[in-house]
Amino acid sequence: MATASGSIRLFRLGGIDVYLHWAWFIAAAYFIHRAKGYSSPVWSVLEYLALFGIVLLHEFGHALACRAVGGKANQIVLWPLGGVAYVTPPPRPGPQLISIAAGPMVNVVLAGMVGGVVAVSTQFGLAPAGSDLRNFFYMVFAIAVALLVFNLLPIYPLDGGQIVRSLLWFVLGPAKSLMVTCIVSFVGIAGLILVAILAKSVGLGILSAFVLASCWGGLVHARALLRISQLPRRTGVACPACGAAPPLGAVWRCRNCNNQFDPFGTAGVCTTCGATFAQASCPECGSVHTMDDWIVRSTESVATQQPESP
Numbered sequence: 136m137a138t139a140s141g142s143i144r145l146f147r148l149g150g151i152d153v154y155l156h157w158a159w160f161i162a163a164a165y166f167i168h169r170a171k172g173y174s175s176p177v178w179s180v181l182e183y184l185a186l187f188g189i190v191l192l193h194e195f196g197h198a199l200a201c202r203a204v205g206g207k208a209n210q211i212v213l214w215p216l217g218g219v220a221y222v223t224p225p226p227r228p229g230p231q232l233i234s235i236a237a238g239p240m241v242n243v244v245l246a247g248m249v250g251g252v253v254a255v256s257t258q259f260g261l262a263p264a265g266s267d268l269r270n271f272f273y274m275v276f277a278i279a280v281a282l283l284v285f286n287l288l289p290i291y292p293l294d295g296g297q298i299v300r301s302l303l304w305f306v307l308g309p310a311k312s313l314m315v316t317c318i319v320s321f322v323g324i325a326g327l328i329l330v331a332i333l334a335k336s337v338g339l340g341i342l343s344a345f346v347l348a349s350c351w352g353g354l355v356h357a358r359a360l361l362r363i364s365q366l367p368r369r370t371g372v373a374c375p376a377c378g379a380a381p382p383l384g385a386v387w388r389c390r391n392c393n394n395q396f397d398p399f400g401t402a403g404v405c406t407t408c409g410a411t412f413a414q415a416s417c418p419e420c421g422s423v424h425t426m427d428d429w430i431v432r433s434t435e436s437v438a439t440q441q442p443e444s445p
């Protein structure tokens with residue numbers, strides 16, 4: 136995860152570091168230059184800052200909700216095309232759903248608040264039609280709603296796609312839910328690319344490419360999860376995070392020589408290069424634990440050194 140490279144740390148709030156990618160400044164200059172309908176460029180700057188604020192609050196929604204359900208979230212990076220909250224909710228569909236849905240919920244609340252401000256200011260004649268203030272309020276409302284609609288598209292890894300995946304997880308489990316969501320998402324991504332071409336939108340084109348790459352990565356991950364889920368299970372140990380017993384098979388990869396082996400069968404020693412590892416990751420949920428943390432359920436003896444996995 137190359138998260139914070141090329142980024143400036145803006146501030147830390149509630150244990151969450153907020154980073155701003157340098158490309159924001161190029162995008163900001165471009166958008167502010169293009170913004171129309173105001174008598175002064177100051178309003179264009181304010182509009183862009185409002186966009187920035189909405190994206191930031193949306194990401195804080197994800198991060199704080201993830202923490203509330205017992206997950207990890209300590210970094211938000213703001214890119215020119217949107218923000219990313221790096222969240223690791225507990226590997227169950229319920230907490231995943233809450234962490235994802237909290238982002239769009241922030242947009243709903245913000246749009247409602249701005250809509251209320253517009254209604255009240257219109258009522259009392261505080262922001263007459265055609266005034267900069269009125270135009271600004273309308274634009275902020277439009278931004279909050281547009282971001283909400285875009286984020287809710289059922290395309291993985293957009294919020295909408297991740298919500299669909301979490302819901303399917305309740306029925307299909309982690310691997311199949313991810314696979315189905317990614318396959319269906321390719322249809323939506325084709326639609327996004329078509330819209331980008333028709334609208335001659337470079338920004339949407341770049342965004343579509345990122346979404347396509349992430350979705351492909353999701354499909355590859357789903358295939359690996361599915362293969363692992365079909366292997367028999369080792370008795371005596373279980374993941375402390377998700378409770379799954381590790382598969383009986385050479386599905387961990389040695390960091391040293393890239394050979395695949397089963398650390399639970401070799402006391403953490405790579406069968407090819409002999410490197411030993413003190414930890415093993417859970418193929419089911421991705422969390423990494425030292426051997427002591429893998430719950431011992433039987434009399435099977437436990438080695439002290441365990442490997443890292445892919």
Ligand SMILES: [Zn+2]
Binds near residue numbers: 238286
């Ligand atoms: Zn989101």
Ligand SMILES: [Zn+2]
Binds near residue numbers: 376378418419
């Ligand atoms: Zn696990």
Ligand SMILES: [Zn+2]
Binds near residue numbers: 392394406
């Ligand atoms: Zn090795």
